[in-house]
Amino acid sequence: MKRVAFMSALWAAIVLAALTFGASSLGLGEVFRLIGSQLPTAFQWADPVPESVRVIFFDIRLPRVLLAGLVGASLALAGTALQGLFRNPMASPYVLGISAGAALGAVVALIFRIDFAVPVLPAVPLAAFAGALAATLLVYSLARIKGRVPVATLLLAGIAMGSFLSAVVSMILVFSEESVANVLFWLMGGLSSADWTGLTLVVPYFVAGVGILIFSARELNALLLGEEASKHLGIDVERLKRRLLFATSLLTAAAVAVTGIIGFVGLIVPHIVRLIVGPDHRLLIPLAGLSGAILLTVMDTFARTVLTQEVPVGVISALLGGPFFIYLLRRHRAEIF
Amino acid sequence: MIRIRASQLQAAYDGEPVIRDVSFEVRRGQFVGLAGPNGSGKSTLIRLVSKALHPQKGRVLIDNQPLDQISREQLARRMAVVRQEGRLDFEFTVREVVMLGRIPHLKRFQGEGPQDACIVDESLRQTDLTDLSGRLVTEISGGERQRVAIARALAQQPEILLLDEPTAHLDLRHQVALLTLFRKLSRDQGLTILAVLHDLNLAAQFCERLMLIKEGQILHSGPPQGVLDTATVREIYGVEAAVSRHPVSGAPCVYPVVERQEETDRLEAVR
Numbered sequence: 001m002k003r004v005a006f007m008s009a010l011w012a013a014i015v016l017a018a019l020t021f022g023a024s025s026l027g028l029g030e031v032f033r034l035i036g037s038q039l040p041t042a043f044q045w046a047d048p049v050p051e052s053v054r055v056i057f058f059d060i061r062l063p064r065v066l067l068a069g070l071v072g073a074s075l076a077l078a079g080t081a082l083q084g085l086f087r088n089p090m091a092s093p094y095v096l097g098i099s100a101g102a103a104l105g106a107v108v109a110l111i112f113r114i115d116f117a118v119p120v121l122p123a124v125p126l127a128a129f130a131g132a133l134a135a136t137l138l139v140y141s142l143a144r145i146k147g148r149v150p151v152a153t154l155l156l157a158g159i160a161m162g163s164f165l166s167a168v169v170s171m172i173l174v175f176s177e178e179s180v181a182n183v184l185f186w187l188m189g190g191l192s193s194a195d196w197t198g199l200t201l202v203v204p205y206f207v208a209g210v211g212i213l214i215f216s217a218r219e220l221n222a223l224l225l226g227e228e229a230s231k232h233l234g235i236d237v238e239r240l241k242r243r244l245l246f247a248t249s250l251l252t253a254a255a256v257a258v259t260g261i262i263g264f265v266g267l268i269v270p271h272i273v274r275l276i277v278g279p280d281h282r283l284l285i286p287l288a289g290l291s292g293a294i295l296l297t298v299m300d301t302f303a304r305t306v307l308t309q310e311v312p313v314g315v316i317s318a319l320l321g322g323p324f325f326i327y328l329l330r331r332h333r334a335e336i337f
Numbered sequence: 338m339i340r341i342r343a344s345q346l347q348a349a350y351d352g353e354p355v356i357r358d359v360s361f362e363v364r365r366g367q368f369v370g371l372a373g374p375n376g377s378g379k380s381t382l383i384r385l386v387s388k389a390l391h392p393q394k395g396r397v398l399i400d401n402q403p404l405d406q407i408s409r410e411q412l413a414r415r416m417a418v419v420r421q422e423g424r425l426d427f428e429f430t431v432r433e434v435v436m437l438g439r440i441p442h443l444k445r446f447q448g449e450g451p452q453d454a455c456i457v458d459e460s461l462r463q464t465d466l467t468d469l470s471g472r473l474v475t476e477i478s479g480g481e482r483q484r485v486a487i488a489r490a491l492a493q494q495p496e497i498l499l500l501d502e503p504t505a506h507l508d509l510r511h512q513v514a515l516l517t518l519f520r521k522l523s524r525d526q527g528l529t530i531l532a533v534l535h536d537l538n539l540a541a542q543f544c545e546r547l548m549l550i551k552e553g554q555i556l557h558s559g560p561p562q563g564v565l566d567t568a569t570v571r572e573i574y575g576v577e578a579a580v581s582r583h584p585v586s587g588a589p590c591v592y593p594v595v596e597r598q599e600e601t602d603r604l605e606a607v608r
Contacts, residue, residue, distance in 0.1 A: 087426060087427070088426070089426070222437055225425070231409060232417065234411075234412065234413030234441040235440075236409055274427075279427040280433065
């Protein structure tokens, strides 16, 4: 519990720090004053901040920093659940093609401008969720041989599915008459279009996904013993698997609908956190979520400030994550082949 | 009081029958050994009784209650199962794995209390794992992992314990220690145990009853001294054996008779 409190505090500190960086940099004092201006009068400081700064801060920077955290947490949590579910440290929504499925769903909704009359069910995250769920079920049933899911088959099925679905996305973009530059930037994992609308659209998916994972934490621990052994501990394994696959689809959809495909966060974060705190999901789930939020907030701040040209955070994360994945592959080679 | 009652069980894999018309009963506090050749259906029988596999025909009653009417959760509070342990890839400590055995007794968000810690410590002590309790399960030997699985089953505090070759990877000391523990738990605490055992001599010494299974049928069942003889060993395993008595316990002992070339030659010469 102490560690969860510490990581929550660290995340809050990172958010405050990230809020000071940007095209027009703010002091920490200004950040506090801006936040205070939203609070009851008792907390307000003397001099008000100029209106232009207020707009930049509240309409652009704050939602972006919060969204980066939500996306990072979603991906890390989806990875944690998948690695536990498949008892395999190589699983992640990106490697298993689930992110590509969500991206295909979102692109279809964006390009064909699918919209529902019901305002509570916006099309893009819902389509991303449908795509993620379909990809998950396909990869899982492809990799399942006589009731077992061998590591190598699972990874191969996921990578094949991911490439295939990404190719379908490219085909749609090539033949679409829309200007695809924005879609491409989003697809590479850009957060530049972040706003409050985007945030409120995906928060329900995030909350539902996190809720299911916290609900299932102890069962995930038992599942590490193997499916049959966890049945003997009284766990309805088939129902647990369905529930977890549903939750990972929700979380992946939340992340992809906002920022396109960001690889590796879902792989690295659970792996590192597990190395540090061990495999108990009751600790792993909150800590991996917070670590993912911190990591992506830092990377996005880097992506939008350090270089002269803004780089999609997905590109940054792949630049860092690729070499790490190769390192993992080498470490686990004996188990896979 | 009859704990397990199986009647006319039938099961098949890919259309090939593995269990044919098997009926048996195990009373409360009995320690029953199940033996037979490889592929004779021993593990399948364990799976049928533990609800891991549905029979095609027949049914299993636990305390007179049909198995399919008992939920997995309820069953896990009454029955623990130890099967051949695969390797574990995740770095739990020995103690953490044994603590997982408390899951059936805890509510979803309930943490493990001091009572659970006591039960786990006792299970670790009984399986001689106290010194290893802080080690990672990825770093211990196969025999030690097997004992961890047994400790986890004991931490479940079951009324029925099903064991599939529990002593397979163990050295003689730990085989004897665990079989002694099983016999003690069955006698003193009324624990009902059904165990697949390969070593007929150890089974004969420790089990109250032996069931010998061949080609999916239980051919002999009864106290070891009534079941194990030359004819039965030949019938079940197709092996010639001399059967005598254990010099101390009096339990039957099976000595396979190997025809050595030199002995055959000597016999020839005499003729």
